[in-house]
Amino acid sequence: MDTTRNTALEAWMAEHGFSSNSLAAAVNRAVEQLTGRPGGLDGSSVRAWKAGRVMWPKSLTRKALEDVTGLSAVALGFVPRSRTTSTPASPHQEDSDMKRRTLVGGIVAAAASAATPSTAWPRRIGMSDVDRLQKRFTEIIASDQRHGGRLGLEQRAAALADDALNLQNAGTATQRVRNSLYASAAAFRSSAMWAAIDSRRYDVAEAHMREAQALAEMSSDQAIKFRIWSHAGTLYRHMGRPADSLAANDVARNLHLTRRDPLFACLGHARQAASLGLTNDTTAVRHALACAQEALERADPGLARPVWMTAVRNGAELETLALAAHLRLGNFAQAETHAHRSLALLHPQMRRDRAINTARLAAAQLGQRDIEPAIATAMKVPSDIAAQHARVTRMLRGFGTALRATAPRSAAVRTWAEHAATWTTTA
Known part of the structure; x- marks a missing residue:
């Protein structure tokens, strides 16, 4: 036809x-x-x-x-099926149109x-509109760092992603602005994804991930593509799927952005090391961490980077991921060393990360049978985070289980149980 x-x-x-x-x-x-x-x-x-x-x-x-x-x-x-060139529209049709x-x-x-x-x-949509969205994204990142992945944060991030997409239809814009709007929508959706990961709602996180990936492709923004695929690696790591985690990390690590900016390469290698911890391959973990350290040393500290890269810039994220990898491998002494380093480098406002790494430090100390120091460390986790943050709650419950297995008749077990009761009742 x-x-x-x-x-x-x-x-x-x-x-x-x-x-x-x-x-x-x-x-x-x-x-x-x-x-x-x-x-x-x-x-x-x-x-x-x-x-x-x-x-x-x-x-x-x-x-x-x-x-x-x-x-x-x-x-x-478009041409209506019933319309022909010889049949004019009726007055009723014209009025309806x-x-x-x-x-x-x-x-x-x-x-x-x-x-x-x-x-x-x-009106014409411009970069000032994008800048306003970027300010909201900075607020989302700050809230995540303080409180972690709560449902309210996930919902706000998803709503802001929709706001960014709605701007596409609100007026005319250059292709640069349109790409930036898609990048903003992808960034918000990736934060919703991260919040769902953080609260252990993995099926919801996967749904956010798929939408974020599609938006990132339309944006052509390498940094947000890196963030989404790197988060995908973390998602699959938490789900206990090492092959998928390593594959997702490889997508992030192979973006040409990592060749332009070694700081992204550092994060890629460090997250790969954490995923490799699931495979019990100590040699591979050490190699990935060495590559991450070398990339960090090559990175230009003066380059402008996304706000979510803050903890990578000073090495705190590298120490955090090294801690996770060695803890998974059972290398408790090395894990403790990285825990102390990470806690020294994390900014004070990063309460969620500090709580997680404090719980990991307690686990590393308990793994070395340093029972009293381990309990003292675990008790430093703020009770509001211990009660309300799904990952931290799970980690501390795991600590209690390991403590009972390590020293079943110790007075330390009662001490921990009494302390845990102060926050489990509000969880």
């Missing part, structure tokens, strides 16, 4: 910086706003529109597309009540 290309749609997409994939994603979100369930379009659907193979999309898809563009389907070059265009124009430009409908976008 002969088809005629939809040049009107192609022109609109070119003007507003949409690819086939990004327009499909925007329409899917508009469908979700209309129905509560996301649409099922992909890039091939939009390419079929452009090629003229689909001349009149389904009614729900048309409505979503009109909401995204602010134009009627006819203005976008005018009402629809007026309504769509009102949705897209609610503040411009006197504006001519449907052809004008309300």
Whole structure:
């Protein structure tokens, strides 16, 4: 069947910086706003529109597309199935079309009540909008560092990801701005993913991960791609899936960003070492940590980097991941050394990481049968974090189990049980 290309749609997409994939994603979100369930379009659907193979999309898809563009389907070059060149539209049809265009124009430009409908976008989206999103992202990171992955933080991050995506449809923008908006959405979604990992809600974390990965691809932002794949490695490590963890870390480590900036290489090697701890391969762990240390020493401290790289810059994250790796291997003396180093380097506001590494230090001391120091260390974990943070709670319960196995009839067991009772009752 002969088809005629939809040049009107192609022109609109070119003007507003949409690819086939990004327009499909925007329409899917508009469908979700209309129905509560996301649409099922992909890039091939939009390419079929452009090629003229689909001349009149389904009614729900048309409505979503009109909401995204602010134009009627006819203005976008689509041809109703019932329309022919010899049959003019009825007055009723024309009146309905005018009402629809007026309504769509009102949705897209609610503040411009006197504006001519449907052809004008309300404003131009710029880097100042991206900067405002970046400030909110900094707030999310700060909250994560203080409190860890709570459900409220996950929900705020996910909502901000949606806000960043909604800006794509709020006005015109350059391709640079659009890429930055996708990067912001991916960054927020990756924080939602991290919060779900931190609260041990792994199925939810995987869902966040898939959306974050798709957004990162549309952004072409190497740093956020690194963060997402590196978090994926951590997710699979916590799930006890070493092969998947190592594979995800390899994706992050093979991004060309790691060759441009050794600090990203340092983090990649360090997280690989933590994953290798699951394999009981001490030689591989030591090699990965040596590569991480060498990369840290090569890194330029003056380069601007994302806010979530703060703990990597001064070596605190390297010490934290080395601690995790050696603790997993049962190298308790080395784990204790890295624990002390990490706690010395972590910034005071990073309460969640300090609590986790304090619990790990206690486990390392108990592994060396230093029972009294281990209990004293474990009791330093703030009770609010011990009660409310899923990872910390699990670690301290594991500490109690190991303590009872190590010194079953010791007075230390009673001491710990009495202390744990002060926070388990509020967990």
